[in-house]
Amino acid sequence: MLELIICSLVTILPDYLLRRQFQGKRWGDQINFFTVWYELRWGITLCAMLTISLITIVFYYHPTTSSVASFFRTVTILSEAGGRVEEIYVENNQRVQAGDPVFRLDSSRQEAARETALRQIGEADAALTLAQSDRAAAIGTLDQARAAYRQTFEDLERRRTLQERGSTAVSAQEVQSLENELDVRQGALDAAEAGVAAVDATISVLLPAQRAVAEAALEQAEVEIEKLTVYAGTSGTIEQFTLRKGDIVSPVLRPAGILVPEGAGQGRFQAGFPQISAQVIRPGGVAEIMCVSKPFTVIPMVITDVQDVIAAGQIRPSDRLADAQFQGAPGTVTAFMEPIYEGQTDDIPPGSRCVATAYTNNHDRLDDPDLSTGRWIFMHVVDTVGVVHAAGLRIQSILLPLQTLVFTGH
Template identity: 65%
Template sequence: MLELLICSLLTVLPDFLFRRFVQGKRLGKEINFFSVWYELRWGITACAVLTISLITAIFYYHPATTSVASYFRTVTILPETGGRVAEVLVENNQKVEAGDILFRLDDSSQQAAVETASKRIAEIEASLAVAGAELAAAEAGIEQANAALAQAQDDLDRNLELRERGSAAVREAEIERLQNLVARREGELGAAEAGKASVEENIGVLIPAQRASARAALEQAEVELAKTVVVAGVSGRVEQFALQAGDYVNPILRPAGILVPTEFVERDRFVAGFGQLTAGVIKPGMFAEMGCLSKPFTVIPMVVVEVQDVIPSGQVRPSDNLRDPQDNRRPGTLTVFMEPLYEGQANDIPPGSNCVANAYTSNHDLLDDPDLGFGRWLFLHAVDTVGLVHALLLRIQMLLLPVQTLVFAGGH
């Protein structure tokens, strides 16, 4: 409407003044409701063409969007294991610090597993003491076997010496018996030494391995027990937290609530979605203005800091079907990141607020070029000048925003 009024002052009004004062035609006589379309045809046609051209230039070189928001991060409150809630230690909307306990799950089975693993370690420690006694017994058995072997060997040596001297008191049967006795004593000694080696193997290898395995089982049981205590990973405020003792929570199907971190991600950075037609106009460093529903009557100067080099509608995810371009429901927007021109101007805007924004093309540097032609110079001046119309429209929109929202939109 504002563009139409401005263009009519340059087209329809001069045409009417010419008809009225040069041709002498009067309103209500020669110029009436039925003849105005013919009498002022040149002014009306020029007004329509100029208005359409002006609106096109304004929205192309000074694009606008109603899709502006400041995104923030949320953390889903989830246990690492499913279970029934035994104790809740925080309330909804409560501020918590990183490491604070939020709630506990029933840990009876985990406690039993820890107790079982502890008893297993104690059992293995006891078996180590028993193995020490068995080692002492094996060493004593070796000494006994050595003594018995030495005695049998002495008896055999004595009888063999007597036989060599030709003594009639020595019998072959006795020598054979002593030889068999020595062989048996040697076998008993070998068995005693093998028994000692077995006990030493148990003490040095088997029991330490069993103890390490039992300690690993205890650590695993303690880790499972720790999973029943859910703590805050970051500092923030607990939201949508209606958990009560006896409720069942699951890391996949049943979250407990949401934690909104105190430090928001990119709190002073706003993300705007402009039409794809503006991809060749919007550049980093471009000035912009923004107004938010949560802060009416205020226009915040902004600057474009980054333009995303991809458009979300072209995103492809692997699937078993080939993607057909005609299945795109709507064209994606050009994602633009903006920040306040002056620090702190957007601090009182709650993250997630809906905002509108205008971006302005500035040709100041090009206009200073001495080699710039007159036609180009005039065009660039016109482009920069019509940006004032868009800035005025934004201020009118922010001025009428409360009325439009509270009265005509039913207070939403």
């Protein structure tokens, strides 16, 4: 409508003034509802052509969209394991700092596992003390076996010496008996040495390994106990937190609440422009937004980045080939915007719905000396007609409260 009014001022109105001045035709006489289409045919035709051209230029080079929001990330409050709530440290809508405890689950099973590990460590220490006593006994047995072996060996050597001298006091049977006894003493000595080695292995290898296993079990139990206390991973505000003592929390089915990180979505807006504007929307471009949560205010923005892909074209690997005819909605070009002046969007709640208009700026290109005259005039026209969308956005910001509160009743 605004474009039509502007175009009629330079087409239909001059046509009427010329016919009145030179032909003497008046409204309601020669020019009425039935003859106006013929009398002002030149002005009406030019107005239609100019209006269509103006609308095309305005909407292409200065695109607008109502798909604008300040998206923000939320963090789900979950425990690593399921369990029953034992203690709660925060309340709903409370601000927390990173590392603050949120709630704690029942840890009776983990406490029992820790107590068992502590008892196993004590058992390993007691076994080590007992093994030290066993080693002393084994060493005593070893000394006894060595002494018996030495005594038998000396007796055998003495009798062999007498036998070699031809003494009749020693018989061959007696020597044979001592040799057999010496073999028995050697076996007892080997068994005593093996017993000492076994006790040493128990002291140096087995019992330390058992104690290490018990210590690992203790550490695991303590880690499990620590995991039962859920901490805030980042600073923010606790939302939708209705947890009570005795509730069951599951990391899959029943989260405890939501943590909105501090500063999430502040000062950064995402706008989805039509795909036909993909060649116009560029980083560094100027835009304006008007949000429902802040009426009567138009905020100047700068486009900081443009997403390289269109979300509607994404696919996931599956057992079926993607067919282009089932792509669905065409999708939009996502642009990221920030306020030109700091602080202008601080009072806009994250998640607010807004309307945005982006403007094509050819100011730097107009200074190019190699620019042709026709191109120079066209760029001037493009930059000038942006005022149409700027005026429309401001009119919309004024009418928004009336439209929202009176006509829709929300």
